[in-house]
Amino acid sequence: MHPYLPLSFADDLERNARWCPDHPAYVQGERRISHSQLLARGKRLGSALYKVGVRNQDRVGILAMNSIEYGEVIAATQWAGFILATVNFRLAAPEMAWIINDGAPRVLLFEAQYLDVIEQLRDELTSVETYVCIDGQADWAMSYEAFIATGDDAGPPCRAREDDIFCLIYTSGTTGRPKGCIWGHRELRQLVQVDAWLVDLQAPDRILIVMPMFHVGGLVLSLSQHVRGGTAHLYRQFEPEEIIRGIERDKLTVLLLAPTMVQMLLDHPAIAGADLSSVRTILYSAAPMPSPVLRRAIEVFDGCGFVNLFGQTEICMFCLSPLQHKPNGSEAERRQ
Structure with missing residues (x-):
């Protein structure tokens, strides 16, 4: 018997959408997204990820600076039970490639400012099957909004559980290669x-x-x-x-x-x-x-x-x- 409720971050998203639906979850300059909108966008993005083959506890990589889109990717992985695999945008291209390959995401979402870097690295990124570009696109990378539009409002047919892994975050690597640290829900x-x-x-x-x-x-x-x-x-x-x-x-x-x-x-x-x-x-x-x-x-x-x-x-x-x-x-x- 659990001495507490076995909850995941999916429960937090749903609670906020229920009790403070119109309250802003993220604000970025003049842009904002409410808690109810964050849940809806996260579920739709989770559905889009599922449709390209991502399953519960598969990794989803993101290379981006702070943004509302970053928050939506977090929400998608929180709700669906995908593993968020973050990439440090301050690294040199070979270091990014090492972390992406070590984390082995099936999908990599990245901002348009890193498009040239990712294009150069594509042949090395053996695990990545789908590329999604935030605020941009390429022949080999679907635009973020077009990608979300392929998802369903109901979300994917999987939901995060308490004992799921939530994220894979890498250390700075001051004494060697960065280490991937696993954090569960x-x-x-x-x-x-x-x-x-x-x-x-x-x-x-x-x-x-x-x-x-x-x-x-x-x-x-x-x-x-x-x-x-x-x-x-x-x-x-x-x-x-x-x-x-x-x-x-x-x-x-x-x-x-x-x-x-x-x-x-x-x-x-x-x-x-x-x-x-x-x-x-x-x-x-x-x-x-x-x-x-x-x-x-x-x-x-x-x-x-x-x-x-x-x-x-x-x-x-x-x-x-x-x-x-x-x-x-x-x-x-x-x-x-």
């Missing part, structure tokens, strides 16, 4: 639930996701916001002024940033006089936070709590809570 759902609890994410929250969704940080925190029925605001790259204006315009409440990003925000002239009052929590990760930068950030983002997330692709995250941040405390408190 059960394990990753527990992680996003814990992170949502640690940060006290709620449905009205609007989290900034500028960290790439091909890696665990951006992916997990966007899903942590969704598990509470909230909104993830997607940015494709970090531009300090654009982020500051986004905070003011969209009243962002939670920011996920690297310490260098925090420093760049503080050093930008646009921060002076900006309305930052909506921000209640800043999550920082990926590197140590210098104490002088932390002190400045606490002063500029007055009343905001700071949470230090740390961990690895392979394991759960840990954190230093707002109450444990004492940059002006004793040496022992600062070291702790």
